[in-house]
Amino acid sequence: MARPTKWRKIENVPAIAYFVPSEKEIAEIPENILKLEELEAIRLKDLEGLEQSECADKMEVSRPTFQRILLSAREKIADSLISGKTIHIEGGNFTQNICPVRCLECGKEWMESFEKLNAIKDGSYGCPDCGSKNIACNHSCRGKLGRGNCWRHGKCNQ
Numbered sequence: 001m002a003r004p005t006k007w008r009k010i011e012n013v014p015a016i017a018y019f020v021p022s023e024k025e026i027a028e029i030p031e032n033i034l035k036l037e038e039l040e041a042i043r044l045k046d047l048e049g050l051e052q053s054e055c056a057d058k059m060e061v062s063r064p065t066f067q068r069i070l071l072s073a074r075e076k077i078a079d080s081l082i083s084g085k086t087i088h089i090e091g092g093n094f095t096q097n098i099c100p101v102r103c104l105e106c107g108k109e110w111m112e113s114f115e116k117l118n119a120i121k122d123g124s125y126g127c128p129d130c131g132s133k134n135i136a137c138n139h140s141c142r143g144k145l146g147r148g149n150c151w152r153h154g155k156c157n158q
Contacts, residue, residue, distance in 0.1 A: 005093045006060075006061060006065075006093075007060070007093060007094060007095040007113055008037035008040070008059050008060070008061055008069070008092065008093060008094045008095070009058065009059050009060045009094070009095060009096070009097065010036055010037060010039075010040040010059070010094045010095070010096060011040070011058070011096070012039075012040060012043055013036065013096075014036075014039065014089055016089075017088060017089045017090060018086060018087070018088055018089070019080075019086065019087040020086045021084045021085070021086070029084070029085065029086045030083070030085045030086070031080075031085055031086035031087070031088045032076040032077075032079055032080045032085050032086070032087055032088070033076075033088050033089075033090060033091065034073060034076050034077070034087050034088065034089045034090075035072075035073075035089075035090070035091055035092030035093075035094070036089065036090070036091065036092045036094045037059065037069055037092045037093065037094045038069055038070075038072055038073030038076070038092070039073065039089055040059060040094070041055065041059070041066060041069045041070040041073050042070070042073045042074070042077070044058060044059070045070055052066060052067065052070075055070075095113035097113075099111070099112055099113075099137065100137070101135050101136065101137060102135070102136055102137075103127035103129065103130060103132055103134065103135055104132070104134040104135065104136055105127065105130050105132035105134050106127060106129050106130040106132065108127055108128070108129045108130070110128065
């Protein structure tokens with residue numbers, strides 16, 4: 001069985017999800033889908049000018065994984081510029097933070113993405129073992145973007 005894909009940590013979610021060539025008069029322009037983690041790799045390496053190891057650390061992936069993400073992003077951007085394709089930014093396997101959580105019913109502890117934990121507010125997410133909705137941050141919770149803001153309690157001072 002293949003290993004599950006590790007979440008790629010991103011800091012920036014773009015406000016604009018499409019870039020379209022303005023000179024094309026074609027009704028249906030082909031598109032390249034740029035994943036959010038690919039955009040983050042471009043931002044960190046090419047815009048911020050960080051070293052590859054620093055970029056990989058920020059995204060919490062290995063250096064070879066970061067290199068594969070970056071090459072994929074650059075290939076899609078180059079293809080769009082050369083071939084006049086639309087760039088659509090969406091999807092991927094990303095999170096803005098990975099939080100340690102614990103079930104208060106059965107005691108199970110696990111790591112979960114910030115986005116998935118937000119589903120607790122609407123009651124659609126629970127403990128993977130017992131299904132309980134009674135879930136809490138572990139004391140080491142650094143919250144969204146690691147600034148001490150806890151996804152459930154506001155400020156996490158535990």
